[in-house]
Each structure stands twice: as C-alpha cells, then as structure tokens.
Amino acid sequence: MKIRSFPKNVQIRYIGKIFKHNHLKSWNLELCVRDGETNLLKHTRLSNLPALAKRRYINPNDGQARKGGYSMNLDGISTSSWQKGFDSESGGNTFIFDYHSHHSSSIKVHIPQIEIARILFFHNAYLARNCVDNGILSREFWIKKKADNSILINILPTCTLPMKTFDSEGARRLLAWVLLDDNARISYESIARLYNAEVLNKDGSKTWIFHFQPPQLDNLTLETRGWFDDKTNNYYVHEIIGIRACHQLA
Secondary structure, X not given: OOOXXXXXXXXXXXXXXXXXXXXXXXXXXXXXXEEOOEEEEEEEEHHHHHHOOOOOEEOOOOOOOOOOOEEEEEEEXXXXXXXXXXXXXXXXXXXXXXXXXOOOOOEEEEEEHHHHHHHHOOOOHHHHHOOOOOOXXXXXXXXXXXXXXXXXXXXXXXXXXXXXXXXXXXXXXXXHHHHHOHHHHHHHHHHHHHHHHHOEEEOXXXXXXXXXXXXXXXXXXXXXXXEEEOOOOEXXXXXXXXXXXXXXXX
C-alpha cells in the first residue's frame, strides 16, 4: 500500500485511536510505524482502513505487498466464546478466546477488535468511513419487502456511496449482508452506538478507542498471521488473511 507523507518501506506496528479535529469533517486513524529502528506515530484517513493491518508494510521499495507474522489457521471458531481484552502495545481493545486444536494443547488467542471488523465489514472506504455515523444506513437506504417475498433495496438520493461501487458483485453482496442480515447489521451499527457512548471530546478534538459487538458466527475458519509465544501458549493475531464459514458472510 502507498500513503503519501509516509516514509518508504515502513511497517505498521499497531493501529491506535480513531480521532477527528472538531473543525474538520474527516476521521483519522492513528498508526505507529517503524522506519528502520525508529517508531513513528503517524495518521491516515479512516477510509484507508480496508488496506491497513498490523505488521503490513507501507510504501514498499519494490512495490510488493508484504505481511509480517507466523501463519496459523484457526478452525471451528464461534464468536459466542469471545471475551473482551486489552492490547498493551496499542492501547486498543481485543477479543480473547481459548482455542483447542487437534494437533496441539489449548492456546489463548488475542485478536484486535478493529481487525475483526476490518475483515467482516471494512472492504471499502464507504463502510469504513461511515462506521461511526449513527443511523447512516437508514438515511441512505430504504428496504422494501415485496408481495412475492423478495426484498428491494432502494438507494436514496442522500446516499454517499459512489455508484461505481455497485459494479462489483462482491461489494453488492457485502452491502446486502450488512443491510438485510439482522445479525450483521446490529454488529455494524454497534460501532456507532459504542462510539457515541465512549467518545472523548477534549481540546478541540474527538478521540475513541475502537470497540464493537461482533456478530454471532459459528464454525468459522480464520486464516491469520501473528506471533505465537510458546512460553505462555498465547497467540497474538496481527492480521486475518481470510475468513470462511459454512454459510456465506458477504
């Protein structure tokens, strides 16, 4: 990924707070990146979140996307067992759960909450940028059930989603999942609800540590990269590369 004003070939160490200066419209995301041996605290637009994950490289010299961490698949996961945790490196919220593999003893898994939301919802700038806007979906889309039991999604004149987005089948399916599946919609809208309850407004800016309610999903396989501490049997997920389930997510 390329971001202007960032040095060449820097690695994302962690994703920090979401913030906005009160006199500006755009929300930003705090990023800690490593340039050589030096950690730098930078920021970028919240709309860039679909392309951001822990230990990824920004502005690579060779133009090749690179990801850091140990590869591990987590099979048979259910979000119902997840507990809220805390990441001491970033100050962010995590999900924690015990994972039992057929090939090893039980391990404790830690996943940044913002990474779970990214792989589920933040596949385009629209859903990332507007996640803290309470009621955005109801203001921009009108759902109508028809007599033949089909459902019509009407795009209202106020909609800010670029029309070219609908050219992508994947984008249409993701939007339909978020709009029509109660489980998914409650989860996505919990971001704005928790933001409104927890945001700090101080010194002319708003700041918030990302937090949301995950949808109830069972029998998931998460393809991840991260760091495994073999001394404590704790696995810290950096990035979710893929997610699969028996039913279609998006």
